[in-house]
Amino acid sequence: MPAEQPHxxxxxxxPLPGQAKTRLMPLLGAEGAAVAHAELVRHCVANACRALPAESITLWTALDHAHPLFGELGAHFGIAMRAQPEGDLGARIRHALTSTPGPGMVMGSDCPSVTNDLIMTCAQRLDSHEVVLLPAEDGGYGLIGTRHDYPGLFELIPWGSDQVMAATRQRIEALGLRASYPATVWDVDRPADWQRWKGILAPV
Structure with missing residues (x-):
């Protein structure tokens, strides 16, 4: 375990139809895409709870903070729930990281290739690095962890583009931070990603 366990x-x-995983709708329809999203969120939370104790995990909700899925996950796993604030992705990531003392890590719920072992590896890397990142195949990242608050990591980043990781690497270098990149991961955004997940990672 790391010397100081990150949150x-x-x-x-x-998982609201028409508002979650919309790029899966050509394959699954609006209802199917929402069901797929709920499956990914459940998988993400279960993985996180295999890596870290429940008191070290917070689920930040969006769209409908009282959705039954969130109630189910909170009751089953005993993790904390908080509502995501307004703002772009960078602002929401930084808000989460600074909401708890000590080192922290943030990840989305649609990246099933981030295993519990990989989460633990990232936690350990924060003992010797200021930043840990899991670059994603699409040019973004699946997880970011920091030891302290580095506002510049999240400012003027082209969120939603394939340049997020490249811009973040440049920012890390400009700030003179030591960073670790333990693995490249992939998330589920498009029909081909969903088929990849069901074919490779989903339980038989």
Whole structure:
């Protein structure tokens, strides 16, 4: 275990048809995409709870903070729930990281390739690095962890583009921070990603 266990923050939308995983709708329809999103969120939370104790995990909710899925996960796993604030993704990530003392990590709920072992590896890397990142194949990242508050990591980043990771690497270098990149991961955004997940990672 790391010398100082980081707090893990998970970001998740409520699985509302037409508002969650919309790029899966051509394959699954609005209802199916919402069901798929709920499956990914459950998988993410279960993985997180295999890596860290429940008191070190917070699920940050969006769209419908009282959605039954969130109640189910809170009751089953005993993790804390908080509402995501307004603002772009960078502002929401930084808000989560600074909401708890000590080192912290943030990940989304649609990246099933981030395993519990990988979460623990990232936690351990924060003992010797200021920043840990899991670059994603699409140009973003699946997890970011920091030892302290570095506002510049999240300012003027082209969120939603394939340049997020590149811009963040440049910012890390400009700030003179030591960073670790333990693995490259992939998330579920498009029909091909969903089929990859069901074919490779989903339980038989």
């Amino acid at each position: 893990l923050h998970l970001l998740a939308k409520a």
